[in-house]
Amino acid sequence: MRGTLVLDSAGLSGYIEGSRKVMLLIDAAHEEDRGLVISAATIIEAQHAKVSTARMNWVLSRIRVEDVTKESARAAAALLKEADLHGHRCAIDAMVAEAALRQPRPVALITSDPDDMSRLCGRSVDLVAV
Template structure:
């Protein structure tokens, strides 16, 4: 994989919780390679619903870095949106995921179902892996 950091969006986290084959293979390889697996704290909210295995999610969250949302990270996320001409709640969480990816040591990849928005937000600085 040749990465330093891998960021999960809500689909990446959901796939891990649900034991999705593609997600599991990617994350197992990342762990073997010593890749830092991270996500924004807002991803927990987006991936949570009544059918989630809460115990499994809690265990998985204990194994990765969960980046907090701070005033500074929110401002950087808003700046990302503005820089690419996007705004509003539709893009807010994607911007927070992208903000985490852009500040982690590279090379960085984002595991996402929202390829178009992540490419807009991250540009060429982050590899986008489609789910």
């Protein structure tokens, strides 16, 4: 594997909906032999009444889902503290950032929140806004 593409909830939603931009990024990641990853917390954030369960399950079968453990939660909390962000508003972003920072480099993150993600990930992760 030569790097990783991480999806936040906007990236996962784009994959589920077949967004042209997201699908092009995912296709490029496959061609470059990059891993495709989400945080388990992203599943919760992306789920809503209009999401097809079958489509969600199909997409999740093609993505590596990183568990949220006590250790990863503590690391995410430390990222929030370092970035001077509040857990209530940015908790899931912090879990996504923590998962991204653990992946094989180079890492790109598809996100709808490049401002907070840049504060959480620093320069270690390339951000792709959607």
